[in-house]
Each structure stands twice: as structure tokens, then as C-alpha cells.
Amino acid sequence: MHGRRMSNLPRSAYIHVPFCRHRCGYCNFTLVAGRDDLMERFIGALDQEMSQTLGQPQVVDTLFLGGGTPTHLPARLLARLLDTVRKWFQPAADCEFSCEANPLDCDGDRLAVLQDAGVNRLSLGGQSFSDRKLRVLERDHSGLQLQRALATCAERFENLSLDLIFAAPGETLAAWQGDLRDGLSAPVKHLSTYGLTVERGSAFYGRALRGELNELDAELQLAMYEHTLDTLAAAGWEHYEVSNFSRPSYACRHNQAYWLGELWWAFGPGAASFTCDAEGQMVRAVNHSSTTAYLKRVLSGQSPVQEAERLSLGERVRERLVFGLRQMAGVDLGELDRLWQAPARALFEPHLDEFIRQGWLELEGSRLRLTRKGLVISDGLWGELLDSGGEV
Secondary structure, three states: OHHHHOOOOEEEEEEEEEEEOOOOOOOOOOEEEHHHHHHHHHHHHHHHHHHHHHOOOEEEEEEEEEEOHHHOHHHHHHHHHHHHHHHEEEEEEEEEEEEEEEEEHHOOHHHHHHHHHOOOEEEEEEEOOOHHHHHOOOOOOOOOHHHHHHHHHOOOEEEEEEEEOOOOOOHHHHHHHHHHHHHHHHOOOEEEEEEEEEEEEEEEEHHHHHOOOOOOOOOHHHHHHHHHHHHHOOOEEEEOOOOOEEOOOOHHHHHHHHHHHOOEEEOOOEEEEEEEEOOOEEEEEEEOOOHHEEEEEEEEOOOOOEEEHHHHHHHHHHHHHHHHEEEEOOEHHHHHHHHHHHHHHHHHHOOHHHHHHHHOOOEEEEEEEEEEHHHHHOHHHHHHHHHOOOOO
């Protein structure tokens, strides 16, 4: 049993840092704005949570600090945070160590701290180069500040990623084409492009309910997405996941661990882990999303986990298919058959057969993948594949 548990230890870890300067209008993430007074307690709680969960340092192939905004911490506290993370996680020789950053935080002191700690991949939440659009999104930087931040970061980090949002209220196709052009000319190796969605819990959601904000019509959003696909392909970028593109060999390995159904640790408020228990059962656990509740629980010796569920084998197979289909390489059904120890396709009928017939999915040998037609409606497919008939 001990040997099996050792082989089932995750090789990836995610750390959620919940602090931000302010909350943008579209954001419903787990974060706190204007509570910098909690930063030192958070670092202590994180150390305690890792101690309770891990017991001893773990070797990892990917490490990801997200948020929130990890770089909102002043350089002194950012160094303490990274020391804490490195105390419990030892990066393997070729570890991908990512950190999310806000353009206004990319000063020499913070970048030096990140570099000294071994961070080798920086992901900037730029969202746009257009001042008008940045104001609509309620971002705290200008387009020029984003360009300057990218140039500054590129001097220290070879592996830079940039997030861009399309379909902002009032945005035109021409405006998005301009953003994409600027993104392609930036010194980045990876682009994540997201269509704006108005999520419950965001300020935009309330404004939309009051009729103060209108989402773009579906046809324009589709035109923006298809322009993204064509433009990046023509520029030699690899479209490796529904919303993610990279220069060759620069796909985000940490996110691929999620999509390939691998295990990962997760720490901090609202963080969701996927690990294996002593009986060999896969367990998904989610920490309390309130930062103050997280701190109170951990610092009083309690578990911060708010909910945890064991996944049945059938649920694992379903998730492996759906997460795997987010990648352009698709999924090998033979791999799912081996996991299920029987033909797994029956778990997904009648929907799988229907999606293939509609031309949304294609089957080549045993490999199932999204078609271009399926790609643009992919979010509408996942629910039915997860809830298909068949034994669980």
C-alpha cells in the first residue's frame, strides 16, 4: 500500500493568492481587495495548511501561483510567500514554475524576487491594449503600461504568457483585431484568449440585470473567436486547447496536467485539489472561498476544506473525456477503455454518436477530437457528455 500511495502523489501544485488592488467588473474569482492587512496572516496560514496536508516537502514538475494577484504583495512579502512555497515544494530539474502578474506590479524589485525564487514562466493579466476597453473592463492600467510591463518582464523572463479578453461590451471586430495584432507583436510565447462572460457574483452581472450593460450578440462573438483561430494559425502558433495558444513547445504544462486528468495539490482560499486517498480513491476537495474564513480555520488548526467528494470510476472516465476534449489533440478512447476496463464509449451514448453525426466531434482510429464546427460550441457539449447514460 505504501508504494502505491507514493506513486499516486501529485506532481503539480497550485497556490491561490487571494489579494488584489481592486476587483474588476467582470471578475467573480475568490479574492479580496483592500485587505492588505491580511497578507502576513495568509502566508502563515498557507505554511500551516501545507504542513498539515503534506507533512514533508514534495517534488513537483509544475508549480503555479494564481489568484487574485500574487504580485500585489510587496516585494518583502512576495519573497516570504515564495520562500514558504519553496519550503514545501522542491521543483524538479525541468519544473515549470508559473506566477500570475498584474502589469502595474512588474517593477524591478518584484521581478527580481520572482526570478531569485526560480519562477521561470510569468503570466500577465493584461486583457487588452485598448485604453477604452480597459476602462470598460475596469482594469487599473493603460495599454501603454501593459506594453511597458511586457518589455520589462521580457528582459528577465523568456517564457511570458498574456491573457486577452474579447467581446467586451461595445467592442467591434476591428477593435479585437487590433488587440490581437498587438498581442502577436508582444514578446510573449503564450496567449490565452477568453470571450467575456457575465458571471453571477461579478459587478457586471448586476449591471446586466439592470439593463446597464449588454453582452455582444453571439454572431459577433463567434466572428471574433474565428478570427483568433485563423490569425494565430497563420502566424505559426499552436492552438493546443480551446482558449489557449502557444509558440511551438511553449504550451502551459501545468494546465495540461488538469486536462490530462493528472493529480494536483492546491492550497489557499477557494483552491480545488485532485488527489488520491489511502484507499486509492480519487478525491476532489475545495477550500472555503472566504479568505477570512480560510484564515480562521487554518490558524485554529481546522481543515480549510469546505467540500470534498470521492469520484467513482465512471465519473473519472467522464471527466477524463471532457477535459481531454478541451485539448486539440483530443482523447484516445483506448486509454479510457483501459481505465474503465471495458468499452468506455457506452458511457457517453447516445450523445457521443449524435455529436459525431452532427460534425462536432470526429473519430480517427481511436482518437476523438473536436472539429472546427464543434470547437465554437464546445461549452454546450460538455454537460451532456458528463451526464450521459450508462453505469457509474
